[in-house]
Amino acid sequence: MWLRRFSQIGILLLFIGANKWGWNILIGNLSSAYVFETFYLSDPFAILQILLAGFILGADVLIGGLIILLIYGIIGGRVFCSWVCPMNIVTDTALWLRKKWKLNEIQFHTPINRNIRYWVLFLALILSVFSGVAAFEFVSPVSMLHRGLIFGMGFGWAAVAVIFLFDLLVLKNGWCGHVCPIGAFYSVVSKYHWIKVQHTVENCTDCMECFVVCPEPQVLKIIGKKSGSINNGECTNCGRCIEVCDDKALKFIKREKIIRRNENE
Ligand code: SF4
Ligand code: SF4
Known part of the structure; x- marks a missing residue:
C-alpha cells in the first residue's frame, strides 16, 4: 500500500x-x-x-x-x-x-x-x-x-x-x-495484460482474507478452487490480496511464467 x-x-x-x-x-x-x-x-x-x-x-x-x-x-x-x-x-x-x-x-x-x-x-x-x-x-x-x-x-x-x-x-x-x-x-482494454496475480491452491488455507481486502472481489473466483492467474481485467493489480496472504498462495507473475506453467500442467 x-x-x-x-x-x-x-x-x-x-x-x-x-x-x-x-x-x-x-x-x-x-x-x-x-x-x-x-x-x-x-x-x-x-x-x-x-x-x-x-x-x-x-x-x-x-x-x-x-x-x-x-x-x-x-x-x-x-x-x-x-x-x-x-x-x-x-x-x-x-x-x-x-x-x-x-x-x-x-x-x-x-x-x-x-x-x-x-x-x-x-x-x-x-x-x-x-x-x-x-x-x-x-x-x-x-x-x-x-x-x-x-x-x-x-x-x-x-x-x-x-x-x-x-x-x-x-x-x-x-x-x-x-x-x-x-x-x-x-x-x-486490460484483459490480456502480462503482469497478473497468480494463485497457488496448494498453499491456500481458504481463510478468505483476500476477499475481504480486494476492491473487486468478483475477480477472485478461483481462490481455494484451483491454481491459476486472475484473468479478469477488473483486477487493479493493487497487490492488497498478496499483502494480506500469509500463506504465500498469491503473488505477482509475468505472462511468460503463466504460459510455461500452463504448458507444464
Ligand atoms: S490485485 Fe487487488 S484487485 Fe486484483 S485480486 Fe488482488 S486485491 Fe483484488
Ligand atoms: S479511474 Fe479508477 S481509481 Fe480513478 S476514480 Fe476511476 S475507478 Fe477509481
Whole structure:
C-alpha cells in the first residue's frame, strides 16, 4: 500500500512541480502530459471521446495515447486505478473509515450491479458523438480533483465530497467498483495484460482474507478452487490480496511464467 501511495503522490507532485516550480518532468495533467518536454503521454479514454466528438488531434497526442494503451493494456493491466489515480486515495480513505466506524453494514438491500460502470462508459461515448464534446471529460470528478490539486480547486471539491460520502455512507467501493467509466475502460482494454496475480491452491488455507481486502472481489473466483492467474481485467493489480496472504498462495507473475506453467500442467 505504501508503494502505491508513493506512486500516486509522487506522480501528482511531478505535475504540481511543473506548475509551481517549473519542473519539466510531467507538464500538464492526467489527460495529456508533456514528458521531459520531449513526448506526450495521453489518456486513451479522453482521446476516444474527443475523436468521437468530431475533433482532430495531433499525431503526438495520439501516439501518447497509444503508448498508455499499450502500457496498461499489454503490461500492467488496470494499474492506473491503483497506482496513479488520485481519486483512489479519496475512495480508499472512505473505505478505511467505513471499516473503522463499522459502517459496512450500511448497504442497499439489493446489491448494486458492478456492470453499471460499463453502461456509464457506453453512455459517455454515445453522448460524445451526439453532443460534440468529450462528455465524461466535461464532468469527470477524477479530472476535477487532479486539475484542482495542480492548478487550484474550485467547485471540484463538491464532486470529490459527493464521491467520498457515497463510498463512505452508501456503497462500499461505490464509485471505483461500480460507477467510474475510466476504471471500466481500463478493465475492458486490460484483459490480456502480462503482469497478473497468480494463485497457488496448494498453499491456500481458504481463510478468505483476500476477499475481504480486494476492491473487486468478483475477480477472485478461483481462490481455494484451483491454481491459476486472475484473468479478469477488473483486477487493479493493487497487490492488497498478496499483502494480506500469509500463506504465500498469491503473488505477482509475468505472462511468460503463466504460459510455461500452463504448458507444464
Ligand atoms: S475507478 Fe476511476 S476514480 Fe477509481 S481509481 Fe479508477 S479511474 Fe480513478
Ligand atoms: S485480486 Fe488482488 S490485485 Fe486484483 S484487485 Fe483484488 S486485491 Fe487487488
